[in-house]
């Protein structure tokens with residue numbers, strides 16, 4: 209039985225900062241951000257968008273297309289959690305009116321969270337082939353105003369439906385995992401922004417890529433040339449490019465060109481949205497699917513990395529007719545309709561979003577009708593509303 213990704217829902221907040229404006233404000237050559245880091249824009253979440261509301265909005269993108277009663281599992285991966293105890297997924301369950309029999313919880317391992325959920329969902333569907341699973345990754349990447357990591361911030365969510373006989377990507381058996389207890393990026397409980405050893409984290413990412421990609425090829429008896437594309441977790445797009453350059457070292461021209469061309473397609477959304485931590489690899493997948501034509505059965509390699517650090521390489525095959533499940537026009541509109549912020553507007557909104565609103569204060573969202581948002585707390589309970 210084939211199990212894999214049947215639906216992909218994407219959401220990013222309705223505001224952005226242009227990296228040329230940010231470079232000018234920070235007195236940096238814009239090409240450092242555009243070429244050296246590989247980012248053009250970054251989405252900014254105001255106080256009314258958090259991991260939960262973004263996760264609801266991403267799932268709503270496909271919610272009415274699926275058999276809702278069959279959802280037996282919903283996992284929420286995030287490192288922008290809204291509560292130390294209650295799972296973000298319970299707020300989503302409530303908004304979507306999911307049946308009470310659903311098993312639902314939150315997982316955390318930096319940017320690896322959605323992949324951890326996906327692997328559990330795959331195994332769940334293998335045991336319960338009549339049921340499906342929703343896996344959500346939703347995050348706001350916050351390093352802080354005027355920090356080296358600022359250019360690699362972003363906000364957004366990807367929601368996946370995992371089921372048997374999937375319509376988009378069929379997941380292959382086997383994976384290669386690798387972990388080490390290190391401190392390359394972390395966020396202590398009393399911090400609203402991440403602490404990061406930026407250069408060290410990029411070295412570890414590339415080291416773990418080489419280790420897991422090598423081990424995966426050995427496990428499966430496959431060669432680099434068997435892959436149509438290698439997509440990566442993208443904290444910023446230059447890092448995924450470096451991983452792909454490692455992958456094509458010593459390969460024939462056709463393989464190198466194919467992998468590098470498909471990597472370009474996979475980075476398009478990330479360049480406009482920025483880092484969305486747990487969901488970033490899956491935004492690369494969506495971007496690849498929407499920006500190139502892939503033949504049925506094309507083999508995709510997926511590299512997931514979560515600081516701290518945990519990495520995994522696995523693969524899937526493209527399902528014939530996958531295009532019919534996508535809505536590239538709506539995704540493009542979501543990006544093009546965002547409101548452009550000046551750097552000083554972004555700074556105000558960014559800093560305000562890290563404040564906890566006074567209990568009882570009602571927050572008003574300027575999102576489109578139909579979108580969900582965080583409306584503040586009542587008696588310390590978070591309130592989510594639909595516009």
Ligand code: COA
Nearest residue numbers: 237239240243244245356357360393404406407409410443
């Ligand atoms: N034109 C083109 N490229 C330029 C440039 C210019 N004018 N100026 C600099 N660059 C290039 C540099 O050569 C470098 O390229 P390289 O990585 O290929 O060597 C790149 O831009 C970055 O420059 P650097 O001086 O290393 O930037 P930095 O000290 O500001 O740090 C990060 C960059 C990525 C380390 C920093 O943004 C960060 O900490 N980000 C968060 C890290 C992260 O996301 N970690 C999690 C990993 S999962």
